[in-house]
Amino acid sequence: SDKQRVLSGIQPTADSYHLGNYLGALKQWIELQDSYDAFYFIPDLHAITVDQNPEELRHRTVAGAAQLIALGIDPAKSTLFVQSHVPQHAELTWVLQCLTGFGEASRMTQFKDKSQKQGAERTSVGLFTYPVLMAADILLYKPQLVPVGEDQRQHLELTRTLAERFNSRYGETFVVPEAFIPEGSAKIQDLQEPTAKMSKSGSNPKGIINLLDEPKTSAKRIKSAVTDNDGVIAYDREAKPGVSNLLAIQAALTGKTIDELVAGYEGAGYGALKTDTADALEAFTTPLKARYDELMNDRAQLEDILAAGAERARAVSEPLLDDVYEKTGF
Numbered sequence: 001s002d003k004q005r006v007l008s009g010i011q012p013t014a015d016s017y018h019l020g021n022y023l024g025a026l027k028q029w030i031e032l033q034d035s036y037d038a039f040y041f042i043p044d045l046h047a048i049t050v051d052q053n054p055e056e057l058r059h060r061t062v063a064g065a066a067q068l069i070a071l072g073i074d075p076a077k078s079t080l081f082v083q084s085h086v087p088q089h090a091e092l093t094w095v096l097q098c099l100t101g102f103g104e105a106s107r108m109t110q111f112k113d114k115s116q117k118q119g120a121e122r123t124s125v126g127l128f129t130y131p132v133l134m135a136a137d138i139l140l141y142k143p144q145l146v147p148v149g150e151d152q153r154q155h156l157e158l159t160r161t162l163a164e165r166f167n168s169r170y171g172e173t174f175v176v177p178e179a180f181i182p183e184g185s186a187k188i189q190d191l192q193e194p195t196a197k198m199s200k201s202g203s204n205p206k207g208i209i210n211l212l213d214e215p216k217t218s219a220k221r222i223k224s225a226v227t228d229n230d231g232v233i234a235y236d237r238e239a240k241p242g243v244s245n246l247l248a249i250q251a252a253l254t255g256k257t258i259d260e261l262v263a264g265y266e267g268a269g270y271g272a273l274k275t276d277t278a279d280a281l282e283a284f285t286t287p288l289k290a291r292y293d294e295l296m297n298d299r300a301q302l303e304d305i306l307a308a309g310a311e312r313a314r315a316v317s318e319p320l321l322d323d324v325y326e327k328t329g330f
C-alpha cells in the first residue's frame with residue numbers, strides 16, 4: 001500500500017486500561033488506522049522490566065488486545081499483535097544495544113526516575129535497556145509516525161539517533177521516525193488529585209476511571225471528584241483543575257466542545273456537571289464492556305486474530321532483521 005505507516009504500543013500492566021490511556025492515546029490510534037497502514041502491539045516484553053506475575057501477565061496481554069479491539073482497533077485494517085510473538089524485536093534489540101552508549105542510555109530520565117524510586121539493587125538491567133527495545137520495536141517496521149505521550153519523547157529521540165547511527169555506519173536501512181504527540185488528545189488528570197495525571201500507579205485508586213469498571217463504581221468516583229469552592233463551572237486548568245478535568249472528560253466523550261459545555265452550565269452547580277459526566281462515561285463504557293466480554297468469551301477467535309497479526313508483523317520484521325544481520329556481519 002502507498003499509505004504511510006503508523007506504529008505504537010501500550011503495555012499490558014493493568015487489568016483495564018484507564019480513561020487517560022483512551023482519551024490520551026488509544027482514541028488517536030483508532031482515528032489513524034483509516035489513513036495509515038497501522039501496526040499496533042502489546043509490548044509484553046517491556047512489561048517484565050519490572051516484576052510480573054506470569055499468569056497475570058498472560059491474562060493482561062490478551063485482555064489488552066481485547067480492549068483495543070472493543071475500543072475500535074479493527075484487526076482487518078490494523079496489524080494488531082503481541083510483541084513476544086515476534087522474536088525479531090528481541091533480536092534487533094541486541095544489535096542496537098551494542099550501538100548504544102552506556103552514558104547515552106544513562107541519560108534517559110524515565111529510567112533515572114524509576115530506578116531512583118526502586119533503588120539500584122531492585123532495578124533490572126532490562127529497565128535500563130528498555131528504550132533500546134522500544135527503538136527496535138519501532139525501527140523494525142519503518143513507520144513514519146509514532147504516536148506516543150510526552151513522557152516518551154526522549155525515547156523517540158534515542159530511536160532516531162540509533163537509526164541514523166546504524167544507517168551511517170552500515171548503509172541506509174532504517175527510516176528515521178517522527179514522534180507524533182497529538183495536540184488534539186486530552187490530558188486526563190487524577191480525580192482526587194487533579195494537578196497530577198491519571199495513572200495506573202496513582203496514589204489513590206479512587207482517582208482513576210478504569211474502562212472496564214462497573215458504571216456504578218465510576219459514577220461514584222466522578223461524584224466524589226475533587227473540585228473547588230467557588231461553585232462556578234469554567235475551564236481554567238490552573239485555577240480550577242478539578243472542574244476543568246471533568247469538562248475535558250465530558251467533552252472528549254461526547255464530542256462537544258468545552259465552550260459549548262460551559263455555556264450550557266450557566267447557573268448550574270457541580271452536581272450537574274458530575275452527573276452528566278458520569279452519564280457520558282456510562283454511555284461509552286456499557287457497549288465497550290459488552291464487546292470486551294464477547295471477545296474474551298471466545299479465546300480461540302482472539303488468539304487467531306493475534307496469530308494472524310504476528311504473521312503480518314513478521315512478514316515485515318523478518319526481512320528487515322535479515323538485512324541488519326547481513327550488514328552487521330552475521
Ligand code: ADP
Pocket residue numbers: 010011020021022023024025147148149150151186187188189197198199200201
Ligand atoms: P500509566 O501512566 O497509567 O502508567 P502508560 O504510561 O502505560 O500509563 O501510558 C500509556 C499511554 O497512555 C501513553 O501513550 C500515555 O501518554 C497515555 N496516557 C497515560 N495516562 C494519560 C493521561 N492521564 N492523560 C492522557 N494520556 C495518558
Ligand code: TRP
Pocket residue numbers: 007008009010011043046133134137138146147148152
Ligand atoms: N514505552 C511505551 C510506553 O510505556 C510503550 C511502547 C513500547 C511503545 N514500545 C513502543 C510505544 C514502541 C510506541 C512505540 O508508553
